[in-house]
Amino acid sequence: MIRTAIIEDDPRISADIAEVIRQADDVELVASAGSVATGCKLIDEGGFDVLVCDLGLPDGDGATLIRKAAAQYPDIDILVLTMFADHHKVLDAIRAGARGYLLKDQKLGECVAAIREVRNGGSPISPIIARLLLKELAPQEAVPASTSEEPLSDREKETLHLLSRGFTYSECAELMGISQHTVGTHVKHIYRKLEVNSRAEAVFEASNRGMLDIR
Amino acid sequence: MIFVRWLVACFAAYLCWAAVPAAATPATPSTGVLEFLSGEIAFADKNEIPEAGWEKRQTPALWLSDEARAKLAGKLTAWGRFRFDGRLLPDEPLAIYTENNRERLTVYLNGVELFRNYRSATSQTLGWNRPYIIPVPQKLLRDVGNELVLRVGSDRQFSLGVGTVKVGSQEVLGRLYNYQQFWRVTGSAAANYAMLFLTFAAFVMWMARRSETEIFWLVMTGLLWFVRDFHFFAEESPLDPYWFQQVSYYSLYFAVAASLSFCVAFLKLSNHRRIIAMLFAIGVALCIFRVAITSTNRTDLATSLATLLVSLLVCGLIIREWFRNRSLESLALVAVVLFGTVLGLHDIGRIPNVNWWQGLGFHVQPFTGFLLFSVFLLSVGRKYLRALTEVETLNASLEERVETATHALAASERARQKIEVEHAVGIERERLMREMHDGIGSNLVTALAVVRKQGEAPVAEETLQRALTDLKLTVDSLAPVEGDAVALLANLRHRMEPDMEKAGVKCVWRVEPCPSLDWLDAPNALHMLRIIQEGVGNVLSHAHATSITIACCPSKKDGRDGVELVLTDDGCGFIAANVSGNGRGLSNMHTRASQLGADLRIESDLGAGSKLSLWLPVEMGGRKSARSTSG
Numbered sequence: 001m002i003r004t005a006i007i008e009d010d011p012r013i014s015a016d017i018a019e020v021i022r023q024a025d026d027v028e029l030v031a032s033a034g035s036v037a038t039g040c041k042l043i044d045e046g047g048f049d050v051l052v053c054d055l056g057l058p059d060g061d062g063a064t065l066i067r068k069a070a071a072q073y074p075d076i077d078i079l080v081l082t083m084f085a086d087h088h089k090v091l092d093a094i095r096a097g098a099r100g101y102l103l104k105d106q107k108l109g110e111c112v113a114a115i116r117e118v119r120n121g122g123s124p125i126s127p128i129i130a131r132l133l134l135k136e137l138a139p140q141e142a143v144p145a146s147t148s149e150e151p152l153s154d155r156e157k158e159t160l161h162l163l164s165r166g167f168t169y170s171e172c173a174e175l176m177g178i179s180q181h182t183v184g185t186h187v188k189h190i191y192r193k194l195e196v197n198s199r200a201e202a203v204f205e206a207s208n209r210g211m212l213d214i215r
Numbered sequence: 216m217i218f219v220r221w222l223v224a225c226f227a228a229y230l231c232w233a234a235v236p237a238a239a240t241p242a243t244p245s246t247g248v249l250e251f252l253s254g255e256i257a258f259a260d261k262n263e264i265p266e267a268g269w270e271k272r273q274t275p276a277l278w279l280s281d282e283a284r285a286k287l288a289g290k291l292t293a294w295g296r297f298r299f300d301g302r303l304l305p306d307e308p309l310a311i312y313t314e315n316n317r318e319r320l321t322v323y324l325n326g327v328e329l330f331r332n333y334r335s336a337t338s339q340t341l342g343w344n345r346p347y348i349i350p351v352p353q354k355l356l357r358d359v360g361n362e363l364v365l366r367v368g369s370d371r372q373f374s375l376g377v378g379t380v381k382v383g384s385q386e387v388l389g390r391l392y393n394y395q396q397f398w399r400v401t402g403s404a405a406a407n408y409a410m411l412f413l414t415f416a417a418f419v420m421w422m423a424r425r426s427e428t429e430i431f432w433l434v435m436t437g438l439l440w441f442v443r444d445f446h447f448f449a450e451e452s453p454l455d456p457y458w459f460q461q462v463s464y465y466s467l468y469f470a471v472a473a474s475l476s477f478c479v480a481f482l483k484l485s486n487h488r489r490i491i492a493m494l495f496a497i498g499v500a501l502c503i504f505r506v507a508i509t510s511t512n513r514t515d516l517a518t519s520l521a522t523l524l525v526s527l528l529v530c531g532l533i534i535r536e537w538f539r540n541r542s543l544e545s546l547a548l549v550a551v552v553l554f555g556t557v558l559g560l561h562d563i564g565r566i567p568n569v570n571w572w573q574g575l576g577f578h579v580q581p582f583t584g585f586l587l588f589s590v591f592l593l594s595v596g597r598k599y600l601r602a603l604t605e606v607e608t609l610n611a612s613l614e615e616r617v618e619t620a621t622h623a624l625a626a627s628e629r630a631r632q633k634i635e636v637e638h639a640v641g642i643e644r645e646r647l648m649r650e651m652h653d654g655i656g657s658n659l660v661t662a663l664a665v666v667r668k669q670g671e672a673p674v675a676e677e678t679l680q681r682a683l684t685d686l687k688l689t690v691d692s693l694a695p696v697e698g699d700a701v702a703l704l705a706n707l708r709h710r711m712e713p714d715m716e717k718a719g720v721k722c723v724w725r726v727e728p729c730p731s732l733d734w735l736d737a738p739n740a741l742h743m744l745r746i747i748q749e750g751v752g753n754v755l756s757h758a759h760a761t762s763i764t765i766a767c768c769p770s771k772k773d774g775r776d777g778v779e780l781v782l783t784d785d786g787c788g789f790i791a792a793n794v795s796g797n798g799r800g801l802s803n804m805h806t807r808a809s810q811l812g813a814d815l816r817i818e819s820d821l822g823a824g825s826k827l828s829l830w831l832p833v834e835m836g837g838r839k840s841a842r843s844t845s846g
Contacts, residue, residue, distance in 0.1 A: 105659070
């Protein structure tokens with residue numbers, strides 16, 4: 001049984017998702033909140049495996065909640081709710097600790113599949129996001145090691161490359177001679193590396209500022 | 216070997232010049248001049264013409280000092296007596312001409328003192344290099360038995376000698392005197408004082424630029440040659456005669472060393488410092504050698520020849536340098552040093568006790584220093600002029616470079632500002648659009664949910680869905696993909712995959728790596744995405760296809776590089792003319808394509824599927840980006 005919590009300010013969407021989850025046998029809704037304040041409480045209480053979180057909350061940024069949840073419970077999976085899966089928001093969410101995203105306009109029936117997928121170790125990705133990740137995590141020109149705590153493996157690079165050129169998970173699996181599930185796992189690992197690297201970078205930046213005391 | 220031929224020519228010219236008997240006067244009365252090739256010599260340290268002790272001798276007798284030292288105790292004095300027949304002389308104003316007498320000279324004719332070249336017996340007159348002309352009073356001259364007596368005197372350690380004596384036409388001898396006076400005294404004094412003046416100027420120059428060693432050596436060359444040459448034209452010794460003599464003798468080695476040092480420093484020969492040090496060491500060695508030789512009262516020919524040898528050696532070095540870089544300067548220096556060597560040899564041959572030849576009839580050494588110095592000065596001047604030219608061209612090129620750099624800087628600054636502004640505008644636009652879309656989008660999603668729940672208005676549902684898809688395309692077009700058409704197309708596939716699945720159409724994906732399209736900014740990307748999306752939408756709605764192939768590959772059109780996107784389906788096809796409801800969609804697609812400067816072709820036949828190909832150029836061909844035309 002996958003215990004799911006949801007933080008979403010639009011009651012209609014919240015209700016729709018709750019409805020879909022209720023119909024599923026292996027997923028249950030354990031908690032829901034509609035703001036950053038109530039979301040904080042929800043996270044502190046815990047007791048969920050998957051957190052579905054909206055980014056645009058009336059009293060603040062969902063990313064702070066994601067960061068908090070990811071820090072408190074390393075074993076949970078977090079999905080962001082987004083209108084368009086636009087690269088900015090999705091990448092920010094992943095840096096905060098999310099492992100996937102749900103589109104608000106999808107037939108919400110698909111959201112259960114996404115919850116199962118992410119729990120099974122796979123993550124969704126769009127070609128544009130794959131391309132941006134390639135640029136960020138595997139730059140062509142040499143970068144100092146400090147900015148790249150966790151470099152991508154060759155397999156991960158290959159996966160990202162194929163995904164960025166529009167191949168679906170099943171096509172990638174076929175081209176690389178691996179299972180579709182493994183492709184999803186690669187993507188999830190890549191997301192984790194992005195999170196780790198961006199956190200390291202933030203620390204690095206902060207220590208730099210502290211040391212150099214620039215204005 | 217132009218150089219060798221040139222040297223040979225110079226030498227030949229010199230020989231011709233030396234052979235011209237400009238001042239030679241044969242002892243025949245036909246020229247109106249008598250030259251005494253013999254006479255009588257006596258040694259007596261007194262003030263009257265001696266009665267006895269006369270010996271017949273060849274004249275000029277320039278080397279009497281050894282004999283005089285042997286016969287006399289104090290100062291050296293010698294007498295020369297010449298008898299001649301007055302009738303041999305022309306009937307015109309007459310004069311006595313004499314030169315090379317060392318040092319104090321008194322001239323008597325028939326017992327009457329006519330001339331003396333000194334103020335008193337103690338004055339340090341230098342007569343050895345001076346010509347004298349003494350008009351003969353007509354009354355003193357007899358027809359026969361004229362007696363011309365010369366008394367020469369000098370201090371004990373100096374040389375003593377009776378020089379050349381001629382008597383005859385004042386016209387002829389005056390010309391001779393003028394010639395000799397110029398080359399021995401006036402000319403050489405003028406040359407040396409001019410050199411001294413220029414040396415001072417060079418010294419001031421060197422004070423301003425101490426690092427220019429060649430100017431230092433030029434100064435030394437001028438100074439040392441002046442010191443060396445002073446005794447050629449000085450009327451009296453400026454300091455104690457003994458020291459003056461020593462200074463005059465020994466300065467020669469250092470004048471030569473300084474001249475050669477100049478050449479070496481000027482040409483910046485490899486390890487020139489060591490060579491200069493060696494030259495001066497040789498100079499010192501020759502001084503010591505000379506002291507040793509003259510202390511034994513022998514003539515010192517060896518050191519004089521040694522200086523010539525050193526000059527030739529340095530010449531060899533300069534010639535080697537010339538072979539390396541073929542500069543005009545090194546050639547000029549070789550020429551002048553060689554010429555100086557020849558002149559030096561000429562003077563050595565004229566030394567009374569060497570007496571190989573009379574040469575030009577005067578010592579050329581005072582001019583040798585001047586000549587060397589002048590050529591050196593010219594070389595320095597030429598270097599200076601060249602440096603000026605270099606500075607000018609350098610300045611010009613620097614100015615040019617500064618100007619280009621300034622322009623480039625200004626341009627890059629403008630570009631940077633433009634980029635900054637564009638970047639800021641772009642980011643702000645993106646933010647606004649995303650916020651707007653989020654707002655519109657959430658309303659659309661809400662409406663869609665409501666319509667779906669009711670399930671009674673499929674058209675409304677479709678319209679709302681299309682509006683949402685359109686918004687997604689807009690958001691995608693904002694992604695920073697750096698003109699990567701494949702990534703945009705891939706995202707479109709990703710977006711439409713659920714729709715294709717729903718319609719039961721299989722997507723065959725064929726993309727190849729493509730060149731990036733720099734002009735593909737957000738508005739253009741949106742045009743491209745909308746064309747393809749419309750094409751896919753048409754297939755899904757009308758074609759009843761089972762599969763759609765989306766391909767993207769590089770392709771050339773009319774010799775221009777480009778990227779071609781092709782959609783093919785296996786549907787029922789259509790005839791463009793018969794397309795009714797969707798006509799506006801097609802014409803919109805064409806409008807967008809022309810906005811892009813792209814080439815759009817849609818081919819179809821009934822029952823044979825359809826093919827849409829969109830060719831995009833890599834270079835925009837002077838078209839502006841659509842950003843300026845889009846709001």
